[in-house]
Amino acid sequence: xxxxxxxxxxxxxxxxxxxxxxxxxxxxxxxxxxxxxxxxxxxxxxxxxxxxxxxxxxxxxxxxxxxxxxxxxxxxxxxxxxxxxxxxxxxxxxxxxxxxxxxxxxxxxxxxxxxxxxxxxxxxxxxxxxxxxxxxxxxxxxxxxxxxxxxxxxxxxxxxxxxxxxxxxxxxxxxxxxxxxxxxxxxxxxxxxxxxxxxxxxxxxxxxxxxxxxxxxxxxxxxxxxxxxxxxxxxxxxxxxxxxxxxxxxxxxxxxxxxxxxxxxxxxxxxxxxxx
Numbered sequence: 001x002x003x004x005x006x007x008x009x010x011x012x013x014x015x016x017x018x019x020x021x022x023x024x025x026x027x028x029x030x031x032x033x034x035x036x037x038x039x040x041x042x043x044x045x046x047x048x049x050x051x052x053x054x055x056x057x058x059x060x061x062x063x064x065x066x067x068x069x070x071x072x073x074x075x076x077x078x079x080x081x082x083x084x085x086x087x088x089x090x091x092x093x094x095x096x097x098x099x100x101x102x103x104x105x106x107x108x109x110x111x112x113x114x115x116x117x118x119x120x121x122x123x124x125x126x127x128x129x130x131x132x133x134x135x136x137x138x139x140x141x142x143x144x145x146x147x148x149x150x151x152x153x154x155x156x157x158x159x160x161x162x163x164x165x166x167x168x169x170x171x172x173x174x175x176x177x178x179x180x181x182x183x184x185x186x187x188x189x190x191x192x193x194x195x196x197x198x199x200x201x202x203x204x205x206x207x208x209x210x211x212x213x214x215x216x217x218x219x220x221x222x223x224x225x226x227x228x229x230x231x232x233x234x235x236x237x238x239x240x241x242x243x244x245x246x247x248x249x250x251x252x253x254x255x256x257x258x259x260x261x262x263x264x265x266x267x268x269x270x271x272x273x274x275x276x
Contacts, residue, residue, distance in 0.1 A: 007112050010217075012210040018191040023114045029187055030117035031103040033152075034124060035095035040151040041128060042088065048144055053136055058084060060131035065123050068218060073120045076106045115214070118189075122215035126227050142231060149235045150242045153184075157246055160184065169248035177253060177272045178202040180243070190268070199274070206268035209261050228262035236260070240270075251275065 007013075016026060045054045066079040074080055078087065094100045106120070107113030128148070132141040164179045166172060174197070181204065182192045189210045196203040212232075215224045240255040252275055259269035 007109075007115055010115055010210075011208050011213045012115055012118055012189060013111065015189040015191050015208045015210050018207070019186045019189065021186070021189065023110045026189065027103060027110055027114040027117060028098050030114055030121055031100075031106065032095050032098070033188075034117060034121045035091040035093075036155060037121065037124065037148070037152060038087075038091045039095055040148055040155075044144055044147050044151070048140070048147075049136060057132050057135050060135065061124070061127040062087065064127040064131055065120075068123055070116070070119060070123070070218065072106060072112070072116050073123070076102055076116070077120070118210055119214045119218050122211050123218060125211075126215055126219065126224070129227050129231055138230075142234070145231055145235060146238050149239050153239045153242050154246055156184070156187070157243060161247075166247070172247055172249045172252075174199050174202050174253075174272065174274065178204070180247075181240070181270065181272065184243075195269075201274070202272040204270055205259075206261070206270075209268065212262050225262075232262040233257065233260045236268075240272075 013023070016023065042058075045057060049057065062079060062082045062084070065077075066074055066082065077090065090102065094102055103117075104110065104113050106116040129141060129145055132144060160180055160183050161167070163183060164176055166176055166180075178194065178197055181202070182194075185192045185204075185206055189208075190206040191208055192204055193207060194202070194204045212224070212228065215228075237255065237257055241250070244250040244253055244255060254273050254275055255270070256273075257268060257270045259265040259267055261268050
């Protein structure tokens with residue numbers, strides 16, 4: 001079946017083309033990423049909220065997802081007549097099986113499937129933050145949201161270390177940090193442009209963010225910003241702080257970002273700097 005032009009015209013496919021990735025490869029990143037994100041959420045909620053709070057948060061999360069009206073997402077995840085136990089089983093299975101039927105069932109073509117997984121991930125992340133905030137307040141929500149994204153960062157770290165030839169802290173220099181950073185960002189289809197690179201500093205700009213752009217496509221800019229302005233900048237910086245700590249080099253290097261598309265800038269801009 002031919003992929004509809006309005007699907008191929010989405011920023012996701014421009015970004016994939018820029019970084020040389022194919023939908024057939026990256027559909028697993030987003031489908032298994034969503035499943036892993038949700039499984040991490042279940043674990044963290046079990047540690048940091050009461051059983052009643054967990055039930056209320058998850059009920060609100062999936063009700064929000066269903067009400068967003070993305071028909072193929074709702075059908076594939078079974079969000080019409082939601083059964084929490086079945087969702088738990090489904091996401092756990094997808095997280096561990098690249099051949100799971102639900103992955104490609106998310107669309108009539110692989111392009112539609114990956115786009116719907118990107119949109120589902122963006123919707124889920126939005127719903128997690130906003131529905132937790134409603135149930136348990138901003139302070140506890142931010143704590144859990146940070147833990148959630150830290151778990152996501154660390155889940156890929158061993159794979160990335162092998163890809164760049166890092167076995168321990170002594171292997172880390174600015175070249176390796178630049179490689180690691182580019183792999184992480186391009187894994188989620190963010191084209192990565194290095195603007196400065198020396199032994200002391202690595203700076204780069206991200207030209208597009210399909211996660212953010214598709215959240216806007218589904219929810220609109222005003223509703224999207226009601227969440228991203230509160231948490232995404234802090235979560236992005238913390239994401240790389242935890243990677244530096246896990247690499248054992250947080251005492252030697254620091255990370256920051258000073259531009260964020262999710263806060264209205266034209267690019268995301270990041271910087272690794274060697275400590276004096």
